[in-house]
Structures are given as C-alpha cells and as structure tokens.
Amino acid sequence: MQAVFNSKSIAVLPFLNIGSDENEYFADGISEEIINALTKIDGLKVTARTSSFFYKNKSLDARHIGNELGVETLLEGSVRIIKERVRITAQLIRTDNGFHMWSENFDRELTDIFELQDEISLLIADKIRENFGHFELQEHLVASATNNIEAYKLFLKGRSFQLNWRLEDINTAITYYEESVVIDPLFADAYVGIGWCYGILASWQYIDHKDGIAKAAFYLDKGVGLNPTSHVGYFGKATISFWGNWLYNEGLSYLEKCLNINPKYTEALEAKSEILTALGKFILAKTTIDSALEINPLSPNHHYTKGNIYYLQGDFDNAIISLDVSLKIDPTFVLAMELKTACYIHQNNYSSFIRYIEINKHLERPNLCKKLFDLVNRSNHFENQNIGVAIDVKNENSTHLPWNFYILIHEDKNSALNTLKHHTELKTGQFINFSNDPFLAPLRQLPNYKDLVSELFSSTVLPSNIEKGKSNNSETLFEGEELNDFATALENTMTNSKRFCNPELSLKQLAYEIDLHPNKLSWLLNNHFGKNFNDFINHYRIKEFQQLAILPENKHITLLGLAYDSGFNSKTVFNTFFKKETGTTPKQWVKANS
Structure with missing residues (x-):
C-alpha cells in the first residue's frame, strides 16, 4: 500500500531501547512524545504513532518505509538509561536516497527529559524546514507535564499497557496511572488516562455501566481541569459521550475541541467518523476517516472503520477491500475478521464464507456464523452439522458483533426487538450502529422498531460546522x-x-x-x-x-x-x-x- 506523499513530512520510528528490557516503555514514550511535539507544527505532515510503531523491531530500508508512509524524512534513534541519566542518539534520514541529514548524541539527567524532548523536536523541525520549505515554528514544542520523574515513568508504564487494547492490560494501566497521581496529584495526563480506561471498560459492559461512566467522568474532569489544553482529555470526554451515553452532538462537540488543539490526532478523527457513521452520515464519515488514513496509513483500526462504513451502506465488496488491508497490517484483528465474515454472509457467498471459516482459527464464533449464514440466506448448507449454539443475548458483552442477537432476529422478531430496546437503554457498544446494520433488516418493518429509532435519533441534528465539513x-x-x-x-x-x-x-x-x-x-x-x-x-x-x-x-x-x-x-x-x-x-x- 502507498500513502499520500508530502515533501514536508516525517515519521518518527520507535527509538531502540539499549540496556534493560524493563525500560522498553520509556524508549517508546520518548518516541511518542516527539511525535506529539512535531504534530504541533502547522504545515508539517507527521505520521501518527500507530503507523510509525508498525516498524518496531523491523529492519527495513528507509526508502521502503518512506514509500509506504508517504514521508520525505525518517527520525530514528536509541535510548539508554544509566542510573539517573539518559543517553539519546538521533538521526534524520531522507527517504528518497537514505542520506543522513542530521545526527546528534545527547547525555542528560533524567529529570531534564522534557527539555531534551523539546530540544530534539525543535532541531528536527528546523532541519526539515531548511531542506524542504517554510513553516512557522514555535519557540517550544514540549511542556513539562510533571516535575516528578517517577510519576512520569509510572504514567509511561500505564500508557504502554493501555495501548495494548486488552482487558487485563487496561486494568493494569489504571493501576499505574493511579500510582502516578499519588506521587504527583497535579499530573493531568495521568488523570485523563484513568478516565479513558474506565470509560472504555464501562462502554463495553466490562464493569458496571453507571458506576464506570461516573468514574470516567470524574477523572476526565479532573484532568481537563488541571490542563484545559489537553486534547486527549477532550477525546476521552467524547468517548464517554458517544460510546458511554450515545450522546452524538455532545461527543462531536468534544471532538471539535480536541481537533482544534491537535488537528492531526487521528484517534479523534476516527471517533468523529464513528459518530457520523452511527448517524448514517456516511459521506462525511468516509471523508473524515480518509483524513485520518492520510497521516496514519498503517492503522488497522482506521481501515476497519472505513470498511464498516461500506458495510453499513451495503457495499460489501468495498468493505472487504478495506478489511483485507486492516488484516494485512494485523492478521489477528478479530473485529475485522468478524466483519469480513458478516460481509460473506450478506453476499450469500458460501464458498468464500466456508473457506474463511475453516482457515481462520482466530474467529471466535464459527458455529454461530454458520447458523446465521443459513438463516439470512434461507439455505441449508449446515443443516446436517448439528450445530449447537447457546443463545444469551441479555449478557452479550463481546467486544465484537452480537451474533446471538442476530440469530434471535430470525427466530423471534418480537423478542429480538425487546432485546434491542434493552441494549439501547444500556447503551451497549456493540449495538451503536443498529439503525444501519444490515442484519436488522427483518426488524425494520415493525412499528415499534421505527418508534425506537425515532426516540433515539429524532432530536439529533448535526451542528452546522460539522454538516459543512471543511469545504471552502x-x-x-x-x-x-x-x-x-x-x-x-x-x-x-x-x-x-x-x-x-x-x-x-x-x-x-x-x-x-x-x-x-x-x-x-x-x-x-x-x-x-x-x-x-x-x-x-x-x-x-x-x-x-x-x-x-x-x-x-x-x-x-x-x-x-x-x-x-x-x-x-x-x-x-x-x-x-x-x-x-x-x-x-x-x-x-x-x-x-x-
């Protein structure tokens, strides 16, 4: 795949950790902080973290990476912590010919880490400006988030677990964030991290929804109160509004605040696309996720989000194309696997469906998928396989598609409608796109279904600035x-x-x-x-x-x-x-x- 090319552009590759394995999180944190600093420069294209970190522990030619990411320069380096000191080497490389434009070694006290990140970021930006054209450069790009290096280390540890996107790791992240704010009660980023984690756990019903959302709101308010310019804080608030409470306009409002502070934050662009998708604003949603993909072309989540837009429109061929890109980047991405399986079901493509089921060992519910294939397509391909499935729609808290509910639609429409109402009341994450989900077609002629949609969406009108997009x-x-x-x-x-x-x-x-x-x-x-x-x-x-x-x-x-x-x-x-x-x-x- 080849990204959109921009001459004034850079990708910051994960810095190599030299020394103890236990400091891997710190090297990753340095790389991410430099990325965040450079994104503040208007006119400089900076590849997002997900795409840059795709190359972690991979030895590839600079020209190959540059072509994939559409960038003119790469920053690579190493980090070594020796007692209370940190040594960083960094080099800036042209991707067209592999030429090293700049390199330098730094040896500082750990307590000077924020000043060092600022110094490196400014040096890099200046070199790019010298070689590729003008853009405005601020006096400083990195501000000190905390004066306590131990609190910062704990924050980076929590961040490293949070980004794994696994239930057990999100709980571990909360523990590290909480330890961080004990040491520094004024550390805004750590409060935001706690709030974001609780919000995700509550939105997907892993913890009590009401209690989890309340905790999330408390910590996010605390973090944003300490740092009103925290774009991640507003992103967290948007996550709670949308995934936690299904408040679309409120979510969009927070995302606009986030993107006004950091227009290159692709997680916020993805979230904005998700809200627009839930509202059926597919054209705006696709434009938004395409903007995210321009600077984060190797994000499996972004490609999945684009595939989901096509899927909800009934364009299953294009959905599969986007999902295949997602799975090429991350072959274990179950969300993309399940949506691709759903596409084959709706296409009534038995040969592709059964081949995909048989070779895909990561798919979590193959028997449910087989039964649903026959129900949707009124076929009997799996009639003699004695497929036994346990239907439990009340407690369907999977992080993926609600297969049990889909089957219930074909077995008892009225019960399915009651189940849908139950999950809309709970604001269950898996059901947020129900109004456009192709599997729900049999319910759409029921009067009570139309009442449910009207109740949830009739008062939702997009703000005029969202409707108008970015058109000039x-x-x-x-x-x-x-x-x-x-x-x-x-x-x-x-x-x-x-x-x-x-x-x-x-x-x-x-x-x-x-x-x-x-x-x-x-x-x-x-x-x-x-x-x-x-x-x-x-x-x-x-x-x-x-x-x-x-x-x-x-x-x-x-x-x-x-x-x-x-x-x-x-x-x-x-x-x-x-x-x-x-x-x-x-x-x-x-x-x-x-």
Missing part, C-alpha cells in the same frame, strides 16, 4: 433557515409531484424545479440527507413500488413492470437497490406484505 466553497453553504427551507421543498417535490417516476430525472433538473443551484442541491443531498442523488431518488422509487405492489388492481402487472412505473429503468439496479434498502428481494417482500 461558498456555493455549498446555506444561510439562516435556507437549509431547512430547501430540504422541505425537496421533500415536498418528491412527495407531491413524484418527479422520481421520471427515469431520466437528473440532479440539474431537480435543482431547477426547487430553484436551487445544482452544487447546493448536491451538498444538501450528501450532507443533510446523507445520500447521493441516485440513492435519494431510488429510495422514493422503492416506496412507490411498495405502494403499487400491494394494490389488488395491480396484480396482473409484473414486478418489473411496477418497478418501471416507479421510475427504475434497469432490472439490475432495481433488484440491487431493493435488497440494499429492505434487506430482502422484491418477490419475498411482496409475498410477505400482500
């Missing part, structure tokens, strides 16, 4: 009540005049009818309604077909004829979009609703 084109902006007025005019045109029945209808024609510039209409469709022009029009055509198909006087007309009467001019487009919109085929839908 004034033609795409609406003033005052214009947006709502034109949205209403568009919906009235669709409902009253049924212009969608014209198979030749174009965006320009529709824009002319509501007296709106085509550029503005395109923006309105994509950013307000969350659909492109074709998806928007075909949605109304499907509704028209459904109304025509259940009328007794139309029984003599073929389904394809009714589709053409509704504005479709292609059998393939009609069948594909109908399955995407309803989760079933036209024939099955008509049989169920006649």
